[in-house]
Amino acid sequence: MVENQEIARTFRKIADILGIQGESQRRVRAYRRAAETIDGLEGDITAKWREGKLGDLPGIGDVLAAKIEEMLTTGKLGFYERLVQQVPPGVVEMLDVPDVGPKTAGRVWKELGxxxxxxxxSAARAGTVQQLQGMGPRTEARILEGIASLRRRTGRTPLGAAWYSAYEILASLEGLQGVQRAAPIGxxxxxxxxxxxxxxxxxxxxPALVTEHLARLPLVSELLANDGITTAIRSSGGLELGLHIVEPERWGTALQYLTGSQAHNAALGIVAQQQGYRLSKRALVREDGTEVLCADEKLVYRHLGLPFIPPELREGRGEIEAAREGRLPPLIEYADIQGDLQMHTTFSDGHQSVAQMAEAARARGLHYILITDHSYGMAVAGGLREEELQEQRAEIDAVNAGCSGVRVLAGIEVEIRADGTLDYPDEVLAGLDIVVASLHTGLRTGRERTTRRLLSAIRNPHVDVIAHPTGRLLGRREGADLDMEAVLRAAAETGTALEINAHPDRLDLSDVHVARAVELGVKLAINSDAHDVRDLDHLIFGLATARRGWATADDVVNAWSLERLLAWARSRGA
DNA sequence: GCCGTTTTCGGCCCGACTGTTTTCAGTCG
Incomplete structure (x- = not known):
């Protein structure tokens, strides 16, 4: 699958460069579309090529098929290599700045150098940018803000990318000779x-054998060593992961110490001191210097007189005091999740049918799902008109009649419009099992307005869940400026649930907002927002975010039985 | 650059928002 990623990445880069060069939008889009197709491919693209079936893939015609073939046979692409010569890499990087697109990047390069x-x-600070035709002081200020926002998040990788990368490596290590255990840290x-x-x-x-294994993994592009000892690895995706190899009898202390956080370990260190220990990666060390080895992480906490504290709680946010006083909440677990209340189908911008989503959910042990395609306000995503909603209802009924072992509920992800009203009238919403509402546009129209729109949706009795409340995209876009406290209080008052969108690019609500929601008694929903059956696996990220916010199964409506969930939804529609 | 047909070329998911405009271009979702 390394080839798939590599080819998709190259096509995206080509699209960026062609865009900067002012190429036709259609051509640029063609490369992006092909990249998406390749990313979404189940199997290895090499197999498709061998079967001579590249042309069957959507968005891939003769030209792109030939380019894929060139990459698979020669490992490079002449067209791409010529292209990168034409535009400085720094100009392409400008596209990462919010509000800087291909036109702006191209113009500041060509017209200002x-x-x-x-x-x-520098140019924006010097006021040079606003001298360009069509650019003014506000554009300049936005560019500066965009750069600042980009700087704030560099060095951080969204959880999903890091997690998949690390777990693939962990899976490859499992069962290897010389490897007794392996786990993520930090x-x-x-x-x-x-x-x-x-x-x-x-x-x-x-350790030498482990290093040798790692060096041979295709998922590992580089071993980073210090004094001859490997201390980090770079994944094929470019992610740098610290590496620690420890003796098995020191596993527990190492895992505990390296998991952190610093705040947690600092607080735990004080507890240790009170018991006559010093905390370290190698062992619990008594005052006389003797070591207490812990082969198991639970033992570390037990020696310190504490119950085990789940890693998601270790942020120094009062978890140690809570553990001491027996107040750690029974955190929600994966097995508690009964269903998923946001997913898309081919009716709008999803990849599979209602029946396929239902089957995928059943295979993952879910008992119910809510189909939430976009409403027509999301034209770009093929949002549904009212009559299409009726058609979908018929299909849902048919799937349920076929008794697939999972109950399919009829829902919608309805647009909250600029004035706070929704895309469908109340009587249409009343006919749905559960209504999810969300904002996709006007996320930067200001705190007052965004808050007002959300409050208006929360107060609509037909709306059961507010999806991805801030609209943030990790690593790309900060959430909308809004009065979250007011939103949470309104949700608590009306009993409207707020979503923890489990997509690893969103995780919205954030853990901090979840914690406040739990305090206020706001109900939560952990939803995959799947646009593809594989996205259902993202639920683990939403679950982790819920746990980081100290949420229990009772706080999460899709951890409830179908009967309880529907009773809740019905009680709200009044 | 792809696709479906019209088998050679025209259409390709569209709308909101912003800031610069004086009628629109660029970015985003």
Whole structure:
């Protein structure tokens, strides 16, 4: 699958460069579309090529098929190599700045000679950018804000990318000779929404052998060594992961210590001191210097007189006091999740049919799903008109009649419009089992307006769930400026659930907002927002975010039985 | 650049928002 990623990445880069060069939007789009197709491919693209079936893939015709073939046979692409010569890499990087698109990047480069984000910043500060035709002081200010926002998040990788990368490597290590155990550490194990100090710990008596194994993995592009000892690995996706190899009898302390966070370990260190220990990666050390080895992480906490504290809670947010006083909540677990209340189908921008989504959900042990295609306001996503909603209802009824072992509920992801009203009238919404509402546009129209729109949707008795409340996209876009406290209080008052969107690009609500929601008694929904059956697997990220916010199964409506869920929804529609 | 047909070329998911315009271009979803 390395080839798939590589080809998709190359096509996206080509699209970027062609865009900057002012090529036709259609041509640019063709490359992006092909990249999406390749990313979404189930199997290895090499197999497709061998079967001579590249042309069957949507968005791939003769020209792109030939380019894929060139990459698979020669490992490179002449067209791409010529293209990258034509535009400085720093100009392409400017596209990462919010509000800077291909036109702007191309113009500041050609008209001002700006070839990097740093130079763009200088030019904007110097007031040079606003001298260009069609650009003014506000555009300049937006560019500066965009650069600042980009800087704030560099060095952090969204959880999903880091997690998949690390777990593929962990899976390859499992069962290898010399490897006794392996686990993630750092903010990766704590499942923070973005990862900065994630890594792996491996228990082994033969570090050299482990290093040798790692070096041979196709998922590992580079071993980073310090004094001859491997301390980090770079994944084929470019992610840097710290690496620690420890003796098996020191596994527990190492795992605990390296998982952190710093705040948690600092607080735990005080507890240790009170018991006459010092906390370290190698062992619990008594005052006389003797070591207490812990082969198991639970033992570390037990020695310190504490119950086990789940990694997601280890942020120094009062978890140690709570553990001491027996107040740790019974965190929601994966097995508690009964259903999924947001997913899309081919009726709008999803990849599969209602029946296929239902089957995929059944295979994952879910008992019910809510189909939530977009309403017509999301024209770009093929949003549904009212009559299409009726057609979909018929299909849902048919799937349920076929008794697939999972109950399919009829819903919608209805647009909250600029004035706070919804895309469908109340009588249409009343006919649905559960209504999910969300904002996709006007996310930067200001705190007052965004808050007002959300409050208006929350107060609509037909709306049961507010999806991805802030609209943030990790690593790409910060959430809308809004009065979250007011939103949470309104949701608590009306009994409207707020979504923890489990897509690893969103994780919205964030853990901090979840914690406040739990305090206020706001109901939550952990939803995959799947646009493809495989996206159902993202629920684990939403689950982790819920746990990081100290949520229990009772706080989460889709951890309830179908009967309880529907009774809740019905009680709200009044 | 793809696709479906009209088998050679025209259409390709569209609308909101912003800031610069004085009628529209660029970005985003």
């Amino acid at each position: 700006v070839t990097s984000i740093d130079e763009l910043e 903010d990766l194990r704590r499942m923070q929404d973005t990862v900065a100090d994630g890594g792996l710990v491996v228990a082994s008596r033969d």
